[in-house]
Amino acid sequence: MSLLVVGSVALDSVQTPTAARDDVLGGSAVFFSYAASYFTSVQLVGVVGDDWPAEHTRLLQERRIDTTGLQVVPGAQTFRWKGKYLPNMNDRETLEVHLNVFGDFDPVLPEIYRRSKYLFLANGAPTLQMKVLDQVPSAQLAVADTMDLWIREQHDELLQLLKRLDGLVLNDSEAKLLTGDENLVSAGHRVRAMGPRFVVIKKGEHGAMFFSEHETYVLPAYPTARVVDPTGAGDSFAGGMMGFLAEQDNFEPQTLKKAMAYGILVASYNVEDFSLERMKQIGRDDLELRLEEYQKMLRF
Amino acid sequence: MSLLVVGSVALDSVQTPTAARDDVLGGSAVFFSYAASYFTSVQLVGVVGDDWPAEHTRLLQERRIDTTGLQVVPGAQTFRWKGKYLPNMNDRETLEVHLNVFGDFDPVLPEIYRRSKYLFLANGAPTLQMKVLDQVPSAQLAVADTMDLWIREQHDELLQLLKRLDGLVLNDSEAKLLTGDENLVSAGHRVRAMGPRFVVIKKGEHGAMFFSEHETYVLPAYPTARVVDPTGAGDSFAGGMMGFLAEQDNFEPQTLKKAMAYGILVASYNVEDFSLERMKQIGRDDLELRLEEYQKMLRF
Numbered sequence: 001m002s003l004l005v006v007g008s009v010a011l012d013s014v015q016t017p018t019a020a021r022d023d024v025l026g027g028s029a030v031f032f033s034y035a036a037s038y039f040t041s042v043q044l045v046g047v048v049g050d051d052w053p054a055e056h057t058r059l060l061q062e063r064r065i066d067t068t069g070l071q072v073v074p075g076a077q078t079f080r081w082k083g084k085y086l087p088n089m090n091d092r093e094t095l096e097v098h099l100n101v102f103g104d105f106d107p108v109l110p111e112i113y114r115r116s117k118y119l120f121l122a123n124g125a126p127t128l129q130m131k132v133l134d135q136v137p138s139a140q141l142a143v144a145d146t147m148d149l150w151i152r153e154q155h156d157e158l159l160q161l162l163k164r165l166d167g168l169v170l171n172d173s174e175a176k177l178l179t180g181d182e183n184l185v186s187a188g189h190r191v192r193a194m195g196p197r198f199v200v201i202k203k204g205e206h207g208a209m210f211f212s213e214h215e216t217y218v219l220p221a222y223p224t225a226r227v228v229d230p231t232g233a234g235d236s237f238a239g240g241m242m243g244f245l246a247e248q249d250n251f252e253p254q255t256l257k258k259a260m261a262y263g264i265l266v267a268s269y270n271v272e273d274f275s276l277e278r279m280k281q282i283g284r285d286d287l288e289l290r291l292e293e294y295q296k297m298l299r300f
Numbered sequence: 301m302s303l304l305v306v307g308s309v310a311l312d313s314v315q316t317p318t319a320a321r322d323d324v325l326g327g328s329a330v331f332f333s334y335a336a337s338y339f340t341s342v343q344l345v346g347v348v349g350d351d352w353p354a355e356h357t358r359l360l361q362e363r364r365i366d367t368t369g370l371q372v373v374p375g376a377q378t379f380r381w382k383g384k385y386l387p388n389m390n391d392r393e394t395l396e397v398h399l400n401v402f403g404d405f406d407p408v409l410p411e412i413y414r415r416s417k418y419l420f421l422a423n424g425a426p427t428l429q430m431k432v433l434d435q436v437p438s439a440q441l442a443v444a445d446t447m448d449l450w451i452r453e454q455h456d457e458l459l460q461l462l463k464r465l466d467g468l469v470l471n472d473s474e475a476k477l478l479t480g481d482e483n484l485v486s487a488g489h490r491v492r493a494m495g496p497r498f499v500v501i502k503k504g505e506h507g508a509m510f511f512s513e514h515e516t517y518v519l520p521a522y523p524t525a526r527v528v529d530p531t532g533a534g535d536s537f538a539g540g541m542m543g544f545l546a547e548q549d550n551f552e553p554q555t556l557k558k559a560m561a562y563g564i565l566v567a568s569y570n571v572e573d574f575s576l577e578r579m580k581q582i583g584r585d586d587l588e589l590r591l592e593e594y595q596k597m598l599r600f
Contacts, residue, residue: 088482182388184505186525205484206506207520217597220507220518225486257600297517298598300557 002041002066003246004113005032005239006132007122007145008102009046009070013082014231014274016089021229024275025056027079028122028145031232034276035239035266037063038284039247043113045069045132049076049101059276068110076101089227090204109135118246120238123147126157133164141251143167145238151178162195166251169238171202184209185216200241200260202234210260215253219260222268222294229274233267236279240266240287265290302341302366303546304413305332306432307422307445307535308402309346309370313382314531314574316389321529324575325356327379328422328445331532334576335539335566337363338584339547343413345369345432349376349401359576368410376401389527390504409435418546420538423447426457433464441551443467445538451478462495466551469538471502484509485516500541500560502534510560515553519560522568522594529574533567536579540566540587565590 012026033042041064050072057067079102082095105128119136121129121144129144136142144165150158151174158178162168168191172184178194181187184201188211191199198212205227207220241263248255265287272278312326333342341364350372357367379402382395405428419436421429421444429444436442444465450458451474458478462468468491472484478494481487484501488511491499498512505527507520541563548555565587572578 183525183527185523189525203506206503207518209523216523218507218520218523219598220520223485223509223516223518225483225489227483254600261600295600298519300554300561300595 001117001246001249002043003036003118003120003242004043004045004109004116004136005029005036005120005122005242006045006107006109006129007032007120007124007235008079009044009048009052010079010081010102012231012275013080013096014229015084015095016229017085017087019228019274021274023080025059026081026231026275028232028235030060030276031235031270032120032122032239032242033060033065034063034279035236035263035270036243036246037065038240038266038287039243039262040064041066042243043069043116045107045109045113047071047073047101047105047107048078050074052078059280069107069113071107073101078102083231085230089230092230107132114138117141117249118242119143120242121145122235122238126150126154126161130157130161130164133161141166141245143169143238143242145169145234146174148174148177159194162191165196167198167200168196169200169202169234169241171204171234175199175201188216198256202237204230204233208237208260208264210256212253212256217257219257219264219298222265222290224268224272226272228272228278230271231274232276233271236270237263237267239263261291261294262287265294301417301546301549302343303336303418303420303542304343304345304409304416304436305329305336305420305422305539305542306345306407306409306429307332307420307424308379309344309348309352310379310381310402311352312531312575313380313396314529315384315395316529317385317387319528319574321574323380325359326381326531326575328532328535330360331535331570331576332420332422332539332542333360333365334363334579335536335563335570336543336546337365338540338566338587339543339562340364341366342543343369343416345407345409345413347371347373347401347405347407348378350374352378359580369407369413371407373401378402383531385530389530392530407432414438417441417549418542419443420542421445422535422538426450426454426461430457430461430464433461441466441545443469443538443542445469445534446474448474448477459494462491465496467498467500468496469500469502469534469541471504471534475499475501488516498556502537504530504533508537508560508564510556512553512556517557519557519564519598522565522590524568524572526572528572528578530571531574532576533571536570537563537567539563561591561594562587565594
């Protein structure tokens with residue numbers, strides 16, 4: 001089953017304590033699509049300027065990623081983000097943000113995309129996310145990501161959006177900010193009470209938590225000493241999760257849990273190098289092998 | 301198989317954002333013993349003053365805890381700790397520490413204790429921990445806890461101790477401090493390279509990690525919204541873990557993993573109330589029920 005994602009497509013400049021890369025392929029919709037493409041075909045909606053290297057589009061097309069919805073605006077510049085990771089490789093500082101063409105992003109979905117059953121609204125303004133949601137009336141599983149900026153600046157709009165979602169994915173500090181609750185377990189349930197049928201709280205190196213009416217669980221991150229660049233970890237997590245759900249074409253409790261595990265594993269590969277470098281080297285078989293190890297790790 | 305623990309016995313005063321308790325039963329050896337007593341009999345070595353309420357000793361004796369090794373020093377005062385938890389219930393501030401009689405603690409073990417096979421050296425000065433270790437030549441599984449103070453102030457002595465241990469239990473910030481490594485996976489292996497056959501890194505609300513020559517794994521904490529007082533969580537974790545190992549009387553890889561799970565579950569109960577209050581209400585059957593839920597949570 002095809003999966004639609006709407007989000008940022010960017011050129012990232014990343015500094016870590018030991019290395020740096022300039023203007024590499026990034027953006028929430030890119031990490032998401034690539035991660036999901038291990039499992040299913042993906043329809044990507046985003047916008048770039050004419051500084052966008054065509055090779056990046058080709059890289060996505062070589063996977064099962066349909067880039068019909070990737071709009072190239074002549075005379076405009078692609079969204080650029082520059083950030084620096086602290087020695088713990090978890091916290092980061094944003095050094096520069098140039099929204100450029102993404103600042104005016106107002107996606108009009110290709111007709112065929114509007115019949116998607118699986119929809120992911122990558123991090124973006126809740127107003128924009130709702131506009132997209134309006135265009136996909138057939139969505140049976142609509143999941144969104146959000147961030148601190150929107151929790152602060154579009155609080156009411158975010159609450160409106162939450163009532164319309166099947167799932168919300170956000171990180172631990174965002175869950176605390178949104179609920180004012182420092183306990184992640186009760187924070188998760190509070191977010192769920194705001195509307196979505198399920199909530200996933202991402203905890204970075206500590207894994208992810210899941211909350212639905214009848215289930216609360218935590219899965220740890222896959223333990224790896226090789227953390228080169230955490231950029232895109234959250235988006236590749238969401239891509240792996242949604243990709244598996246779309247592939248299985250169901251969102252029963254056990255499928256959701258396995259999907260979350262795949263999300264964790266795709267993200268564990270993603271952080272092993274900059275941009276999509278590590279994800280480009282692996283295939284579904286690598287994910288299956290790591291899944292076996294992961295399941296063995298959790299068995300006693 | 302009996303289990304020997306040497307550590308602090310204290311009267312704690314604890315403040316949380318919503319409640320407070322004064323002079324309640326605490327101390328590393330107390331939380332450890334009580335937690336271990338769900339699984340095995342325990343020999344406790346510690347010291348108190350004559351301000352120590354006899355009811356506390358009786359409470360321990362009503363479990364399988366032998367208090368022959370609990371020395372009462374006339375005219376002396378019991379170790380007192382006063383602390384305050386921040387709203388996140390993970391970080392805490394020490395308001396007062398009065399070592400009192402614990403400051404001169406120099407345990408001479410009862411003859412019968414010296415034949416113990418399972419030994420836990422609760423948090424204390426490495427010099428003291430080594431003196432205890434010298435008295436238990438028969439120990440087949442000697443595990444210790446430590447803290448930032450000793451990493452800083454008895455660094456060489458700690459390194460000496462590490463070479464003599466089978467296992468070390470420490471928390472995440474201590475593992476980073478000891479190794480200078482911000483990645484917990486590589487930090488765990490570095491600690492192991494200092495001597496102990498296995499290392500457990502406690503991550504509080506995020507669970508615990510295990511490192512041995514052939515295994516690296518993470519188990520998440522049991523997700524609970526009911527966190528009333530985290531005091532003793534680490535010691536009750538260690539008590540549950542060591543108690544199960546002593547009960548099973550083996551420390552094969554699968555036993556160690558299950559032991560770590562029990563440690564996590566005993567700790568999840570312990571934090572549900574002040575002092576030993578919650579642990580006093582539960583039995584082995586409650587632990588078994590929670591273990592089933594926990595195993596189900598990790599299965600997909």
